[in-house]
Amino acid sequence: MVEGHIWQMYLSPAMPKFLYFDDYKLLEGKINLPSLQQRQSAGQLTDADETALGLLELAGTSLKDLISDEGYETAKAELEAIGLDITQKVFDFWKQNQDLDVEFDLKADSKDAPPYNNGVNLYIRIKNRRHGVTVPFDQRSKGFIWFFSFLVWFDAVKSRVNTNNDLILLLDEPGLNLHALAQADFLAYIRELSEQHQIIYTTHSPFMVDSAYLEDVRVVEDRVKEGTKITRELAGSSDESVFPLQAALGYSIAQNLFIAKKNLLVEGPADLILLQHMGSVLEANGKQGLNDAILVPVGGLDKLATFVALLGANKLKIAVLHDRASTPHQKLEDLIRQRLIERKRVLDFSMFLDESANEADIEDLLPSELYIDAFNASYAKELKGKTLTVEELGDHPRIVERINKWLKQNGITLLKDGGFNHYRVAQAALPMLTSESLKPEELAIFDKLFKRVSDAF
Structure with missing residues (x-):
């Protein structure tokens, strides 16, 4: 009884919440708001829906405000403002092309294919200032879509999972679609995110190993007669296990040479x-x-x-x-x-x-x-x-x-x-x-x- 009371009153509330991710939620470039509202009410949200709701939360608005006629101007103004904020946020980390802006628009299109012909759609477009043109968000590179979606979803991850507990984020092979230099950009965002949450991620990519923090690295390998071992001791580790570390160190040396x-x-x-x-x-x-x-x-x-x-x-x-x-x-x-x-x-x-x-x-x-x-x-x-x-x-x-x-x-x-x-x-x-x-x-x-x-x- 005493143990149960201690657990419920003191230990359980202090326990962090573990979140494991091996499939990352990509944002779509066009979102039909009435359909999204129906799936939300029915509890049938898709991965893309979850990320879209994260975007709306980041924008400080809601589905109800966006769909209602009287809320259009207010929501549009909020979306324009958040477009500037998100542009700054994303491109603080995404260094591969700094001549881009994120733009949002709301409109109905009765001539579009279902379900986009019914009610208001939220459009996400990326403007290239160098060429003065915009393209739909989902026509950008897969790496950029992944990076943007990850940032939107994890920026307010506690709200995503409806908890006030501290979080430990477990990420399996993040950034696989990213160019090597973009993986370095992603590491910078991970480092900032780790100020709020503890993060553990797995990778085979040497570009996802931060050579400035090699003391944080652990080697995971399946050893004969021992099973899976996690260690910071490299002596005795297989060539396959230490190769990403060797490659990361070699890249760092080449850069610093x-x-x-x-x-x-x-x-x-x-x-x-x-x-x-x-x-x-x-x-x-x-x-x-x-x-x-x-x-x-x-x-x-x-x-x-x-x-x-x-x-x-x-x-x-x-x-x-x-x-x-x-x-x-x-x-x-x-x-x-x-x-x-x-x-x-x-x-x-x-x-x-x-x-x-x-x-x-x-x-x-x-x-x-x-x-x-x-x-x-x-x-x-x-x-x-x-x-x-x-x-x-x-x-x-x-x-x-x-x-x-x-x-x-x-x-x-x-x-x-x-x-x-x-x-x-x-x-x-x-x-x-x-x-x-x-x-x-x-x-x-x-x-x-x-x-x-x-x-x-």
Whole structure:
């Protein structure tokens, strides 16, 4: 008896109400109000009806007011006002297209198909300010309809379920119809909604994992002989279970990698360490260096064009410094022609040699003797006492190709696919590249390079 009294008087009223959602209620673009009123009276509301009533509640009006003749002007004014409010509310979160307005209208249309030919209809339209036209709400993208409907239904979710209790919302795979960036917008709304209600949701999408709140994430998996386990410990979790977290973390790292105002794209890590080192050498002597630009190695010339297109879409300042072959790189030329990057921001190493040079890697900006010494030092074990000299090199304009040819002629295999590790040799070259060891004209090449890079931004 005492336990029952305690439960009824103290514990039960304080218990939160759990709401589980796996099927989300989409709003229709046209609602026949008399039919909606009949279904409400009969207790036969559909999912779309529930969302429509949520919209009316958000508008501060009712079915009775909208249907009655004397209430039209008042209801219309309220709907216009709520149109502005809903537009602001939705587009505080929906960032995919900010040139949209939500508009409402009330009218009867006896020529429409049943049931819309009987009584007043509520029309929801989306206006595109950029083009000056409106379209029915249900002709927008499925993702936008879902996002809008979710916001309308959950904005006053306590009224939807007729309770004053605290709510715990259980959402199964929300946002499946949303674009990856729109899922990030949805996460922002979830974060705001969580200020009023506790929310637990499941997802397989890495874009529904907020990398700023990884401590909130739990892994759910069905383990052999253990059953379903929910844990925050990733050790021992399957690859399939942790993949969304890995993808979310990788996406976050990729986004945060390019945080500088100026980003200089280079092909590989050898370019990165040589340019960083020579920038430091010149800056120590009061000359031009990299300053506030960061170097981004992209993994080869073929990937440069892709990175330019991706980073350019993020409104970042980017320039390219690449190896030059005998002919211009077609993809980079296409990007220039398409105005995705200005020509002054596409640089190659041959620009910093004499006018006759039409091919060059960064290694060709270094003294040949110094680079050969670095090659011999870094591969002393593999060369087994054999030493490369400048005199043994051929006449190819690029020293890397001359070394590759020498290796092939002498039957020396340093890498499975041929050639040698440029990064390894670049590391060996760094201690040799000092202001004391380099001639003024050799330093002047890099001084010219860094000034040109600075002008490119």
